[in-house]
Amino acid sequence: MHYYNSRLVWLVFVLLPICSSYLNVNILRHKRQQQPDDGSSNLLSTQPTDQGDQDMPIQMCDAENSNNSFIYCSGRILAAAMAHYFPHADNNDSKTFVDKPLKYDAKEVLDKFNQQFPPQDNDTESIANIDPKLLVQFIEQNFEPENHELESCVLNEWTENPPLLELIKDDALREWAMDLNALWKILVEVHPDRYSLLYVPKCFVVPGGRFREFYYWDTYWTIKGLLVSGLHEICKNMIENFVHMVNKTVSASLLTAIVYEYYEATRDIEFIRSVLPALERELEFWDTKRGVKVEKGGQIYDLYHYRTESNVPRPESYREDTSLVEQLTKTTDKRQVWRNLASTAESGWDFSSRWLKDSSKLSSIQTTSIVPVDLNAFMCSNFNILSYLFDEIGDTIKSLQYQKRYNSFLIDFQKVFYVKNASGWYDFNLKTKEHKLDYYASIAIPLFTKCYHSIDLAQSENIFNRMEELGVFNFAGGIPTSLNNDSGQQ
Template sequence: MVNSVEDVFDDTENEIGDSSPVRNKIDINIDEPKSKPQIECKECKSYVYCQGPLLYDYQFSGLFNDSKTFVDKRLLFPEEEIVRKYTALKKSRGGELSRAELETFLAENFADGNELIPFEPPDFTSEPSVLGYIQDGQYRRFAAKLNEVWKTLARVVDRDVLENPRMHSLLYVPNTVIIPGGRFTEVYYWDTYWIVKGLLLCDMFDTAKGVIDNIIYLVKKYGYMLNGSRNYYENRSQPPLLIPMVAAYYQLKQDEAWLLENLPVLELEFQFWMNNRMINVKKDGKTYRMAHYSVETCGPRPESFKEDFTLASNLTSDEERTNLYIELKTAAETGWDFSQRWTKTPPGQTESLLYLKTRSIIPVDLNAFLQLNAHYLSNWFFMAGDISKGEYYLQIAEELLTAIDEVMWREDLKSWFDWDNEDGQSRVDFYASNLTPLWTGSYRKAPQEMGKFAVEYLVSQGIISEDGIPRYLGIPTTLKNFGQQWEAPNMWPPLQMIGIQGLDNTLYPKAQQVAYRLGAKYLETNYVGFVRTGQMFEKYDMNQLGSIGGGGEYVPQTGFGWSNGACFEILSRYGHKLRSPQEYPLPN
């Protein structure tokens, strides 16, 4: 009797046997490595969306240009039935199906997702208050058009996802979803922070609250926020910004009842990181507890299955392949997927993702985010009258602050740096994330002194001139380019806002001047790109005005949630003095 998908494979394993080259590859490299991995892996159990021969066959079928296309489809029949039919069909064909047979089976058993239904939020207004901050007529019209984009990104999830969850990779959430755009048709964790900030500036308070409540809903269900709202993202998160989202809404609306009601969920999400992502870091005879990214799942990323499997084929042992899959998923958890920031390439070797060592790197930004989260939790528990928990989270905030200062800060270089926990040293390359403690306030020195240091650091790296003039169209992600998308010449919206607002928050006049100039440059390239194409991009080129950023595993995307949010933040802060480039008039 067959009771589960696993039973289907168990019953047919001997029948298909060694005659199935696909099954052999899955056995060796994914499901049952001959060399047992050093850690116990946690896998999404779906034998359609996450692992198994069917997934392998379709991801290598050549039917899709993007590996994400297949795993975003919905099932027309229960998973066990589809796997049973597929296994029988494959057996009847001697263990291998033709492209035409794969296409036919796909059409008969799968359909395009279409679970996200276009929806106009009731609180949308065509005249948000942010327009009143903008003096320049062209930029005001640009902001009005950006505001309209919210309607094109708004969705609600089909109730069939709630009623038949195993027929979908998409996870149900109850409120309006603002998708990032392009291939990203689900909720993403850290994207959502800048989407929320943009919604708040556009007076869409109910939508912003609902978007935050969607993440709270998923945290209640899983105990943490996933990388995104798909089942194949299980056991993988992203930079933890739920608590700052809640803070942004609360600071504006002062909804204390809502905050206190959700405080246990915010604590749950924070404790996920404390319980699963903290390790010992030793420096100068002291031991610190600090955070790193670490995703202990062993197979390829389902949404990039072919790419990961192909890369791993360069390795000779199952243990090496398993470790690479873990590192790839861990790098995806950082939000920086991918970047030389996470590799440790041996001397004389060509830079490659084969040398990912993400788990051994202690990131500046992650520890700063968690320090800020602990600070907020402490304040809110004190407000709730829970003195014990207020003091507990205050202690965590102080311990992280000490670790950031003593492990990551380099007085000689006037900046913070990621820490290589394997080699016991700073990684002193420029990464835009080095500025994150300015944004989170994770330092003890006087703010103006930190602003002065930050300007000196940016000058030393050639990001700005001695006079504080930006040399690029914003803040580069890195200064080196090895072909990954989280490297030069790309600029990413969250890194712009972290750097610009971090500098501005120091109140050091020159740092604030640099922040304004960086914001003006970055807004201008967004605006020119919009004038030329009518689109907002996921990322921008730091050298070419109005040009989309490139690199990475997928074609450049448009939309785009966090780019829109970043522009609204710049316009709300500097709109009274920003001037649009007159040679690029906005079409009617």
């Protein structure tokens, strides 16, 4: 029985990052707020709004979290770039533009743009009539190439042969671990001002390639690897960056788990004492901004789901998002799709048939109607970790408070998500009041977070057997995110 459990946790949670996409939101583009009045027209909506707050555009970011929001998040320059720049650029990825650093101050660039391409009463038409060649020249004159926004950082603690890695007996695994250890020096970055990236004070690790930001899910696993490599300082720096973002009201469901991993490796009790207030603020965000009432079996349960305020095209996927809703005629329908797209990006599990009403149509996305197993399993774990950490610093009152929340949430979690005749935990749909019984890798995450009754040995064994029956352990490189081969999504 113990063999089954340890094997399952290893397969699912060490190899899962290979098989799935980034399973938590990009910290640098997470905050969703109302668009500020920056003097530029709002061109992120394709039609005038006419049906109240649901129909009002809510932007991905604003002046509260970026001095350049009218360049990178909304406004005339972004709309023009997405309409004209990419057909004439080497890279047709929408993310390319929002990753380009400014050569000059944002206000100066906006003034130059409005002078060269004056706004008109019908500004959507004026944007459409811009000469693409002139726009390309403008962008080249006022923006740096992407991938110039970061500077290399020095890892003071790095060693070529970390002692823990030397203990690996398997030659192939030890060589792989050593190669990974060598990559840390390449992946660590620090960035200055005048970019679409939000400033953070310390060094951090990025995934690489076109992903020059740090992501919650990646960071969790990255920090586990850094700790094994003995690189405690960079781990502490990355946690401090997260705390910096929480202080700006940006929150992550995995920060508590990251802090736990760091503490278990370092026993740095004073650092834990200093970051616990931020962990509580993070939890407050999830309670107030992502909490949801779930009715099931005549009972009401307090759980969590992904639900961003943003209801406009994502700047980094602007053209793709606008193209997706071309067949929709109502502004409210378009905004609902855009909100669901942004909420899916918030989940990090983007994109997957898991979120679709019709697995063949991305436009049927309904993420805000889904109460996800994995998110709630991580939240369940957070209560348990907070209880443990407060006990470690001697605050028994708060420790007991969070232990009660954990015990209560664990019971509710089982009642809402576990389906006995399907041997697993499954997402719950708020509209249909039903579970989605298709296989997704999220089925086993409660085992990892210990959000189940560990004394019920049959439950974990049944889940393993269910996955084995489905053949998910037969794939090279790890388990699949799903078994849906027809959707074109994960």
